Amino acid sequence: MxxxxxxxxxxxxxxxxxxxxxxxxxxxxxxxxxxxxxxxxxxxxxxxxxxxxxxxxxxxxxxxxxxxxxxxxxxxxxxxxxxxxxxxxxxxxxxxxxxxxxxxxxxxxxxxxxxxxxxxxxxxxxxxxxxxxxxxxxxxxxxxxxxxxxxxxxxxxTPTLDVGEVHEVCRAILGGPVEAGSLARVTMVTGGLLGLVRAVATVGPRTGILEELDGLWRLPRRTGWAPELAAAVEPLVAGLDQSAWDGATALAVTGPVPLDEAEKMVERSVLEALFANGLARHSEDGPGSGVVGLYPPMIGDYLITEGSAFGLVIARNHLDSEQQLIDHATQRPRGADAALLHQRSLHQMADEVSRARRAWTEAPSADTALPLLVALRNTAAPRDQIEEVERRTPLTDSQEAAWMLAWFASWKAVELGDLSAAKDVLDRGLSRLPTFTATLEGAKAHLQFQTEYVPEQPTVTPAPRDEIGPEILGVVEAERHLAAGSVDRARAVLEGINPQSQLMVGMQAFLTGLADVFSGDLDRGIDFAHEHLEAAHRSANAELILAHSYLSVLALSIAGRLAEASQVAFRTLSSSSVAAHRDLAHTGILTLGAEIAMAQGRPEYARSLASQIGGAKVPLGPWPGMVASIMAPTTGRMPSLKELCELVGQRLDAGYTVGAVFLAVEAVERGVNENKHITRAAALAVESESPLLQGMGAYAAAAATGDIAGLREAIVTLADAGALVFVTRAAITLAILQREAGDLHGAAETLDTAWERSETSGNRIGLFRRAATHIGLSAREDEVLRLLPEGRTSASLATDLEMSTRTVETHLHNISRKTGVSGREDLARVATTWLRPVPNGDYSAGAKHFTSGS
The missing domain is CATH 3.40.50.300 (P-loop containing nucleotide triphosphate hydrolases)
Known part of the structure; x- marks a missing residue:
């Protein structure tokens, strides 16, 4: 064991x-x-x-x-x-x-x-x-x-497993990776308890809870529950008296509720008994008095089918009272709190679909259709249900009708991958709703920007009744400037917009945050993204949750705050309110999340996330990370260097300068030397208004030509922009260039400094694998190095490794020669820092390797 x-x-x-x-x-x-x-x-x-x-x-x-x-x-x-x-x-x-x-x-x-x-x-x-x-x-x-x-x-x-650890357990049992969204749901419903995770992974394939599709295990059902799991849950509730059994059943049906509601529904003594038995938790991450619910949530699934009849009556009476439901949490919950709020969100989403459907059925109109469409998409409703709303909702000459057509067009283009059908929806709208031409033309331009290329600015004068038209036209203009790195001009446009609709307010905020990031004001961008992400959670707007989460993950990762970025990505991917969305921000979060996992030395989790990127209906988007092919899925491959350079050129031709520059840095780190697309991207970046892009362009140009002095200057520019992750990556590239120039000792000092200054990143051993690959220790040398931090003598090393003492000394000499580090103490230090091994560290499907001669 x-x-x-x-x-x-x-x-x-x-x-x-x-x-x-x-x-x-x-x-x-x-x-x-x-x-x-x-x-x-x-x-x-x-x-x-x-x-x-x-x-x-x-x-x-x-x-x-x-x-x-x-x-x-x-x-x-x-x-x-x-x-x-x-x-x-x-x-x-x-x-x-x-x-x-x-x-x-x-x-x-x-x-x-x-x-x-x-x-x-x-x-x-x-x-x-x-x-x-x-x-x-x-x-x-x-x-x-x-x-x-x-x-x-x-x-x-005892530990509560995080998503990476849950994946490790599931993969060991299932023999293959688990789809990222399904993995998050397993983590939430089990509360991260090891025994329940093993039960789901073991019983799941035999009961239909888990199904394998295209090499990935998925949860096709909404709850992840089957009666066969009762044997795993019953020990948790064994020993409850009848009153506690009734109260637990009531909480199972209602889901997590505010503390004051819980006290009205069941007696305080019953709640105390559930708390004492560890079966109920009180999350303080919600507004007011927080949320009380069963923990782990799987207990609720069990009790809904096996619980007390009297408890069902208690819950039904409570729900009939139509008490106010709480909003989403305003903080970033973790562990048991996250599991409770996830469960609460599922109940709220189902309630919202029922309310919206009743309103639309009684009076079909664009006003009642939009809330129903959003709710249906949030709950992963079948396509035919959304198409029924489209078919049965009358089209009137109104702002709401134009906005509804924009929603349908976006859904068809991004969710279904049918750009032609999306354009048809907008073209029909232009012929039938001429009063709202500005809204529809702006929506078409925005859709083209998201999925094809940077369009020309629409030349249309909004009608007096068309209130959203000026807002979306302003958003499109700001997008065009930002894509080119013109952050000052984008800011001027954004400051002149005064949006009224929730979505337009959110889009303006998203672009403003991007401007902060590209301007090098990362702290402001991060705070701004967090503020608007929490507002999006409170409003349960899935589109804005994804947008602001993407912005937060991007900004945090650039700032080198990898652990925080990973937590934001996980929270979003596991959120019930965005589980059904597969838009470009979702692709960006998965791509950035996979890159962060690689940087942290978690290749298996990186592959799990990357496997989901290939399912994107739209493979390319405008912003960094919104490229479905950049991280290899489990059954695919990384793009070749030629393909990567061509992708940089394609992004530039489409007008996406920012996205192209990020890809250009990827390309030079993977081994590209002088290339016309890389040179073009670097030049545009250096000439842009963005301090971040200026540093990245200088980095790409210097790395591609092996310019050590230029690389040092680029590192200073990147540091001034607060881009710690690129400072670290550029320093690793500098060390490799120093090694190729014969300065092994200087390269080791560069890596030492890079490791120390990247402490904010937390676990970042994966970032340094390029350097370790370049050093190229043999398997035996690697074994000797790993044992040095334990203070072993050469004789004890020889005994443990079943070799002679002389052979051990030879290996130590070769390690010093290859690394540029001499002395046992210093070798032991690098063995625990930038040469530390990656657990289960197979990087064959995703390592970034830089050599100037490739």
Whole structure:
């Protein structure tokens, strides 16, 4: 049951570290969180280190049997039948068993019989025990628990798996990657509990919860629930009394509700019982009093079908009261809070579809159709339902009708990938709604900008009744300027727009944030994106959620704040309100997310995200990252250097200078030297109004020609623009050029500096793989280097690696020669920094390799 390279390794390392310093450890967590497995892993770790270990387990069925836990562990047993052992005899037997430096590992310590607890606490008073105990959360804490009797101690909680760890578990069981949206849903519905994740991955393929399509595992159902999963959930709710069972069922049906509503629906004592059993959580990430809901959410799926009939009545009465539902969270929830709010969002979305459908059915019009269309798309409704609304909604000479046609055109172009049908919708609208020509022409230009090329500015004068026309024409003009890097002109246009509609306000804000980013004011751009992203979540506007999330991920990644960027991307991809959307911002988030995962040394998760990019109906978009082919999907390949350069040229011909410059940097880092498209992109960037593009253009030009002095100047320009990630990438390229010029020591110093200055990025070992690839250690040299930080002597290294001491010394010499780093201490340092190995680090499908001679 070794998990030393798995999702539990971090907590096992943490516990082992405490034990090594002489501290007792109390491991707490709910059922299905991996507590028992962690106990087994820590026992194996301690035994491997040479410490004697005594393993004991509690069991609720044995709690009334004196010394049951100790007897089950083989303490005080007798080969022949006889009278029950006395307290003194059992204590003596336990003391003998614990003679020396034995460490006690006790699983389910909260279920120990009181006699065994007494014996262990008595031994601890006589001579201090060193123990690792595990239990569920106890609220309130029992007076006779073992955890109060063994000290000094620290408390460690079982881990809640993040999306990358959930993917690691699922991939190991399923044998293949999981689609990104499905992976996020598995993470949310299981609450990141290891046992439930394993249950879904194991049972899923046999029950239809998970289906394999094009090499990817997906959740075709909305809830990810099947009756066969009841066996995994029932242990979590075992032991509830009838009132708690009723209350839990009611919460399952209503979904998470504000605290004051929860107290009206069920008695406070019932809520307290659910909290005490770890089955309910109170998220403070929502407005007002926060949200109360079942945790993990899978419990709710179970109780909806298996719960109490009286609880269903309670929920029905509550829902009939039509109390106000809360908005989306205003903060960035994590872990259990995110799971609760995700569950809440699903309930709200279903309610919104019902309300909007009733209103449209009673009075079909553009006014009532638009809310229904948005709600249907949010819930991944079938195409025919949206087409029914289009067919049955009368077209009147109104602003709302023109805006509805713009919505249909965008849906057909981006969601269905049918640009021709989208243009037909707008052309028909132009002939039938001449009063709103500005709105429709602006929508057509915006659609062309999003999917084909930078169009000419429409020359149309808005009619007095056409209020949205001037707004969307202004947006198109700002888009055109920004795409060329003309940030000052774009700002002037944006400041002159005073939009009134929610979507136009959001689009103006998105472009304003992009202007901040391209101007090098990244902190302002990040704050601006976060502010508008939260507003979009509150309004449940999926299109704006995606747009502002993309902006946030882009800005954070450029600033080198990789962990934050990854969190924003995950939150968006797992959000119920955007789950059905597959627009260009969604492609951008997936592409940037995959690149961030590669930079963090998480290639498997990167592939999982990249696999979704190929499903985009529109393969190219105007902004950085909106290129479906730039990251190789699981079943595909990376573009060749020739294809990448041609893609830069295509972007330039379409008028997307900004997107072309980002691709040009990718190209030179992958090995492109002088190329007409790269040269053209670099020149346009340097001449632009954007400090960020100026630095990137100078970087691309210097890297392509091997100009070390020019590269140093580009790094300064990028640093002034706050683009830490490109500063780091350019420094790595500089180190490679130094190595090719024969300055290995200087290259090592450059990499040292780059590592230290990129600390803000957190885990960034993947960024440095280009340098490691260029150094090219052999497999044996790599093994020797990995063991150096442990302080091994050459003789001990030789023993561990089954080679002679002389061979080890030869390898160390070769490592120093290749890296430009001498001395064991410095080699050990680089082995834990820029030469650190990537876990499961297969970069064959996505590594970026720079060599000036390729």
């Amino acid at each position: 070794s998990d030393r390279g798995g999702v539990l390794s971090k907590v096992v390392d943490e516990i082992a570290g405490y034990v090594e310093t002489g501290l007792n450890v109390h491991l707490v967590g709910p059922r299905a969180s991996g507590r028992s497995e962690i106990c087994s892993l820590i026992a194996a770790r301690l035994e491997d280190a040479g410490s004697p270990v005594l393993q004991i387990s509690g069991h609720r069925a044995w709690q009334n049997e004196p010394f049951a836990a100790l007897i089950a562990a083989g303490i005080g047993t007798s080969a022949t039948p006889g009278p029950r052992r006395t307290i003194g005899e059992m204590t003596a037997a336990l003391s003998k068993q614990l003679d020396g430096d034995t460490i006690v590992v006790i699983d389910d310590a909260d279920s120990l019989d009181t006699y065994s607890v007494g014996a262990l606490r008595n031994i601890h008073r006589q001579r201090r025990l060193l123990a690792v105990t595990s239990s569920r959360h106890q609220h309130p804490v029992a007076e006779n628990t073992l955890m109060l009797g063994i000290s000094p101690a620290v408390q460690v909680r």
